Amino acid sequence: MALSIRQRQTDAVVKMLNLNISVVSGGTADEEVYKVLILDRFCRDILSPLIRVNDLRKHGVTLFFTIDKERQVIPDVPAVYFVQPTAANVERIIRDASKGVYETFHLNFSSSIPRSLLENLAAGSLKGDCTQRISKVFDQYLEFITLEHGMFSLGQPLTYVQLNDPHAEDKDVEMTVESIVNGLFCVIVTLGVVPIICCPKGGPAEMVASQLDSRLRSHLNERNNLFMEAGHLGSSFQRPVLCIFDRNFELTAALQHVWSYRPMVHDILGMKLNRVVQGGKPYELDDSDPFWVANSSAPFPKVAEVVELELKKYKQDIEAVNRKTGAKGEMSFDEQELLGNTKHLMNAVNSLPELTERKKMIDKHTNLATALLGEIKSRSLDGFYNIEDDMLGRGSVDKNALLSVLKGKGTKEDKLRTAIVYLLAVETTPATEVEAIEGALREADIGLSSFLYVKKMKSLNSTFAAATAGNRNNLVDWAEKLYGQSLSAVTAGVKSLLSGGRQLAVTRAVEALLEARAGPETEAYLTFDPRVPKSSSKVHIQGSFKEAIVFMIGGGNYNEFLSLQELGQRLQPARNIMYGTTEVLSGKEFVEQLSTLGTKMGLGGSQGVIAPAM
Amino acid sequence: MGYARDRTQDFRECVRAAAIKQGMDQANLTKLLSSLMMPKALQKSSFLSAATETMKSINTLQSFVLARRKDYTDRHRSTEQDRDNIEHEVGLFVKTCRERIDFLKNTIGKDESGGQTGWISGLICSSHNADLVAHQHGVVLILSEHLHSVTKTFDHFRAARFQEAIEKSMPRLRKGASSTKNMKDYNYEMNQHETMEIQELKQDQLEEETRALQVELTNLMDAAQETERKMIEMSALNHLFSTHVMHQAQQIEMLYQQALDATENVVKGNKEIRKAIERSKSSRTFLLLFLFVLPFALLFLHWYN
Numbered sequence: 001m002a003l004s005i006r007q008r009q010t011d012a013v014v015k016m017l018n019l020n021i022s023v024v025s026g027g028t029a030d031e032e033v034y035k036v037l038i039l040d041r042f043c044r045d046i047l048s049p050l051i052r053v054n055d056l057r058k059h060g061v062t063l064f065f066t067i068d069k070e071r072q073v074i075p076d077v078p079a080v081y082f083v084q085p086t087a088a089n090v091e092r093i094i095r096d097a098s099k100g101v102y103e104t105f106h107l108n109f110s111s112s113i114p115r116s117l118l119e120n121l122a123a124g125s126l127k128g129d130c131t132q133r134i135s136k137v138f139d140q141y142l143e144f145i146t147l148e149h150g151m152f153s154l155g156q157p158l159t160y161v162q163l164n165d166p167h168a169e170d171k172d173v174e175m176t177v178e179s180i181v182n183g184l185f186c187v188i189v190t191l192g193v194v195p196i197i198c199c200p201k202g203g204p205a206e207m208v209a210s211q212l213d214s215r216l217r218s219h220l221n222e223r224n225n226l227f228m229e230a231g232h233l234g235s236s237f238q239r240p241v242l243c244i245f246d247r248n249f250e251l252t253a254a255l256q257h258v259w260s261y262r263p264m265v266h267d268i269l270g271m272k273l274n275r276v277v278q279g280g281k282p283y284e285l286d287d288s289d290p291f292w293v294a295n296s297s298a299p300f301p302k303v304a305e306v307v308e309l310e311l312k313k314y315k316q317d318i319e320a321v322n323r324k325t326g327a328k329g330e331m332s333f334d335e336q337e338l339l340g341n342t343k344h345l346m347n348a349v350n351s352l353p354e355l356t357e358r359k360k361m362i363d364k365h366t367n368l369a370t371a372l373l374g375e376i377k378s379r380s381l382d383g384f385y386n387i388e389d390d391m392l393g394r395g396s397v398d399k400n401a402l403l404s405v406l407k408g409k410g411t412k413e414d415k416l417r418t419a420i421v422y423l424l425a426v427e428t429t430p431a432t433e434v435e436a437i438e439g440a441l442r443e444a445d446i447g448l449s450s451f452l453y454v455k456k457m458k459s460l461n462s463t464f465a466a467a468t469a470g471n472r473n474n475l476v477d478w479a480e481k482l483y484g485q486s487l488s489a490v491t492a493g494v495k496s497l498l499s500g501g502r503q504l505a506v507t508r509a510v511e512a513l514l515e516a517r518a519g520p521e522t523e524a525y526l527t528f529d530p531r532v533p534k535s536s537s538k539v540h541i542q543g544s545f546k547e548a549i550v551f552m553i554g555g556g557n558y559n560e561f562l563s564l565q566e567l568g569q570r571l572q573p574a575r576n577i578m579y580g581t582t583e584v585l586s587g588k589e590f591v592e593q594l595s596t597l598g599t600k601m602g603l604g605g606s607q608g609v610i611a612p613a614m
Numbered sequence: 615m616g617y618a619r620d621r622t623q624d625f626r627e628c629v630r631a632a633a634i635k636q637g638m639d640q641a642n643l644t645k646l647l648s649s650l651m652m653p654k655a656l657q658k659s660s661f662l663s664a665a666t667e668t669m670k671s672i673n674t675l676q677s678f679v680l681a682r683r684k685d686y687t688d689r690h691r692s693t694e695q696d697r698d699n700i701e702h703e704v705g706l707f708v709k710t711c712r713e714r715i716d717f718l719k720n721t722i723g724k725d726e727s728g729g730q731t732g733w734i735s736g737l738i739c740s741s742h743n744a745d746l747v748a749h750q751h752g753v754v755l756i757l758s759e760h761l762h763s764v765t766k767t768f769d770h771f772r773a774a775r776f777q778e779a780i781e782k783s784m785p786r787l788r789k790g791a792s793s794t795k796n797m798k799d800y801n802y803e804m805n806q807h808e809t810m811e812i813q814e815l816k817q818d819q820l821e822e823e824t825r826a827l828q829v830e831l832t833n834l835m836d837a838a839q840e841t842e843r844k845m846i847e848m849s850a851l852n853h854l855f856s857t858h859v860m861h862q863a864q865q866i867e868m869l870y871q872q873a874l875d876a877t878e879n880v881v882k883g884n885k886e887i888r889k890a891i892e893r894s895k896s897s898r899t900f901l902l903l904f905l906f907v908l909p910f911a912l913l914f915l916h917w918y919n
Contacts, residue, residue, distance in 0.1 A: 012618065033669065034662070034753050057759060062752025063745070072745040076659055113621065115628075122628035126636065131629050132649040139619040343847075349854055 005578060006146045008190050010050055016108050016140060017059040017080060036074060036102060037064040040083040043110055045155060046145050047082075049274045049286060067092050071101055078104040078135075084143065085113035090121050098128025104135045110143040111186050141189040143182065147274060149287065150578040151561050154183035159582040160247050160554035161593050163204045166601050177204065180553060180582060181211045187549075187580065188216070188242075195242040195549060197528040198513055204553050205246045209528055212244075216530035240547035243513055247554030250505040251454070252392060252424050254555055254590045255417045257385040261303045262296035263558040265368060267586045268375045278371050283364050291365055297562045300372065307365050314358055321348045321355070380409040384418050391425040399433055406440040413588040416446060420454050420594070449598030450591050456601070506550065507563045514545050514575060549578045555590055556581030626650050661721060665753050668714045672757065675707050676764045679771075687771055697775065704768055708761070715757050722750040769857065776850035780843060 017037070037056065039047065044066065056064065065071055067083055079102035083089040097105055118137070125131045146152045162168060162176045188195065194216060199209040247254065258264050265271050265285065269278060274286045285292050291310065295303050324344035376382060383405050391397050402422060406415050419437055423429060434455070441448060513525070550564060561579045568577040585593075629650065633643055682700055 016618065034665070034749075034756070036749065057752070057756050060756065062749050062756065072743050074743075074746050074749050076662055077749065108618070112619070115624075118621065118624055119628045119632065122625060123632040126629060126632050126646075131646065134625065135622075137621040137625045139621055141618065346851060346854060349858065 004149050005152055005187065005191060006050070006149045008192070009142060009144075009146050012140065012142055012190060013047065013050060014059060016082065016138070017056070017061060019078065019080065019106055019136070033060045034062050034077055035060055036077050036079045037061045038067050038071075038079055038081045038083070039064060040067045040089055042084050042143075042155060043082045045273060046110065046142060049145065049147055071096070073099070073101050076103045078102065078106060080106045080108065082108045082110065082140070085109040085111060085117055087117060087120070090117050090124070094121065094124035094128060097125055097130040097133050100130065100133065103133070105133050106136045106138075107134065108138045108140045110140055111182055112139045112141070113137070141186040143186045144190075144580070145273070147584070148561070150565070150576070152187060152578070152580040153556075153584050154180065154580070154582045156180065156183065156582045158593065160590075161596050163246075163554060164248070164597055166597075173204075177207050177211060180208050181215060183582075184208070184212055184242075184551065184580075185215055185219075191240075191549075193239055194220070194530055195240045196545075197242045197244065197530070198525050199244040200246075200249065200509075201524045201526055203246045203248065205244045205249075206526065208553060209244050209526065213528035213530050220530060238546070240549055241513060241545040242549045242551065243510055244551045244553065245506060245509070247552060248457075249509075252421050253504050253506065253560050254557060254585060255424075255587050256388045256392070256421055256559070257381055257414070257417065257587065258557075258559050259299050259382075259385050260297050260559070260562060261300060262292075263562065264300060264372055266558050266584070267588075268372055268381075269368065270586070276368065278367055283368070289361060289364075291361055297566070300369075300376075303365075304369050304373070307362065307369055310358075310362050311366070314355070314362055317355065321351070324348065378409070379411055379414055381414070383408065384410060384414050388418055388421045388425075391422055395425065395427060397422055397426050397433075399436070403436060403440055406437065406444070412444065412446045413591050415441060415444060416450055416591050417587050419451055420591070423451070423454050423458060447595060449596075450594035451598075453594055453598030453601060503567075504560060504563050506552070506560055507567050510548060510550055510564065510577065511567055511571070514548055514571065514577075545575075547576045547578075549580065552579075552581045554581075555583055555585035555593070557585060557587075661718070661750060661753075664714070664718055664721075665757065668711065668718065668757055669760070671707075671714070672711055672760050672764060675704070675711065675761075678707070679704065679764060679768050683771065687774055701772070708765055711761055715754060715761065718750075718757070719754050722747055722754070772853070773850070776846060776853075779846050780850070 017035075019035070053064075061080075062077075067081070067089060079096075081093060083093075093105070093107065096102070121134075121137075122131075125134055143154075144152050145155050156176075156179055159176055159180065163173060165172075197209045197213055199205040258267055265276060269276050271285065274284060276283045276285060287293060291306075295306055298306070321344075325348050387398075387401055387405050391402075402418070405418060419441060422437065423434075438448065438451070441451065548568075552560065556579065564577045564579050568575045626647070630643070630647065633646060638646070686697055686700055
């Protein structure tokens, strides 16, 4: 049972567009074929990576609007509303219904509409005397954005700041946790299975996990629960494991510079909802682009090579077509060749659209690669990447190299990121080194609030350092212990030959959980099983899991996604791992959030405003 | 599969509760609830009914094409004439559908409720309802896309048919060549065993002539078959080109229209800019004049006082 969340969300959306009548194949032309779709901003983000406008037309949607725009009356069409259940949207719907803008209203809310809002809707429509127009109300449980076949985001910005804010009140934190639980609940309903929930102890992860567990439990006890068809899948063998992590588990993954194609496009060129704007033109990057799918995890130099190869192949094909159809003006009256010519002409004409498509794709990727190259050169990103890789791999730093990098080229965010990675990667940071780094940063006129925030967090909290301790490759450890510095240089070279020996902490934890091994890190993990009644004290995990859903609270990125995909394929047998976060952040955005936190704390002031234990 | 929860029942209960709270009397309440249960029938505008009709006919076309597909593509099931008939029918049907779609496109935005014609009502309607017009454009677009997909499937079948026709004529060429070769060999052997008598010489002559005739006729036949094959290929290519050219013609027309509209807009824009310049000039002079006169007036009043 391969869970593809994108497929399920698309199916649900298609069903909704067909007015929630089950999609009859060979659809009859009934009267309600042409409809109008009304969205709000969030639901528009949900639909945009999922469906194109042409596909909308295939399901009979002629137009789509945003709910805020002033819309005019279109008689005798049904309208499908797909909005979030907020009071403002309900007001708008009541206003539209009383004005009779459309003939019938099919309301679909992206998550469960609370009873109070439903009553508001009823009262308002009664007052406007338009209750008969509202023909259906549905809870769609689709309040998340699917970006890839195995990656989703909840689209909730600034969760990291909200959860770690020292001045945050309890109710703010509760609200954030509740919205995260809401989003995760929608994901679980769309997938249709009740997972087993694991999370590390303490922190927002535990809060989210326990609240999600209680919500699932209360839901399963209702008579009309949504998992009835999955009732027979009770054994944990079939159920996936939902691992919830907090961003503080591993900060470096969100900060380090990246070197694979897809994370680079996201980090450097600013990809949002699978769309990149480069040179004024928007490019779509999703599963329909074979080059993107094949090369998204390749390191950058390889991508450039592959683009060159594709371009050469394309040129060769064009040459062949031209030659065969005699476009160069050669005339030959040999009978056989003429016969061949016409056939080739037909083939050529048929294959032309395909060739133009290929050319467009090659152009797109060439432009992207050139843009990336330009950015790399101007910001000397390879230097940053190398030194971060070094630090995280070895656990120690070459101080001079670090200082030179900090003084060299690059934007302020790049330098901040490397400095913070240094803080997190190196276990013991003597104060002199830190002073030197701060001095270098101050010279470059960079705001230090994020750096100081992380320093303070590190001193308060030993979990930061612990997560990165195991990053070192054991081989290098052993070599250093026995033979000292001279050999470590050699083994460092060897390590780079061994395919990327370093793993992210999240990957290691997920591996341990999937194999149901009790490793040193996963001992302290809590497990919740919503199907088991509360009375039983211990939860048994029988065997290993075949599928996993990894959720990162506070922000994730494509780097983690790619490493999880690699893990899934590396394990025997191959597992299916899905990745989700509250929002997809680039390194720059995350540093900004850290600096906001630093400023809120008063620049890491020593007054000792300790963050409330989350 | 993902499951959506139907809250319509909850909604109706809320309506009922709200109605009772508002103090609605019993008769109205039952009327309200019954209207909720049974939605009233959709009143269709003429545009919509015409569009539904067209959609129905396109669907019948599609089912027709799919039903006859086996007859059409399988080589042994129907004669050439049958296939030509099918093609002819399909062509006619497609034409009528296209005409209907064009008619719908022309009636977009026209006033449907009154029967008035004339440019005044046209003017009123055009400013009326951009959304409705857009919606009707969307409907027409859906219809034409559907028709396009059906015709594309039919074109595939037709191309396959051409391909088979070409291949059918190919082996005949080879078969014909080998048979003449056999004949020649056979004749040659026959000749060798003949007695060298004078009558046989005459016979030989006759044989020669018949052979020459044979060769000539087979050559003619080959040439004819060759031409037939070329004709079939040409017609296939023609067909291919014609579809592409028509498609491009449509695109070119669209582009042309858009270019015309763009130039009109630019001309209008220029006019507006010129008017704006004029206005600003005149307003500037007025303002200057006013500001010039005002101090004198003030001085006058001051002196007067």
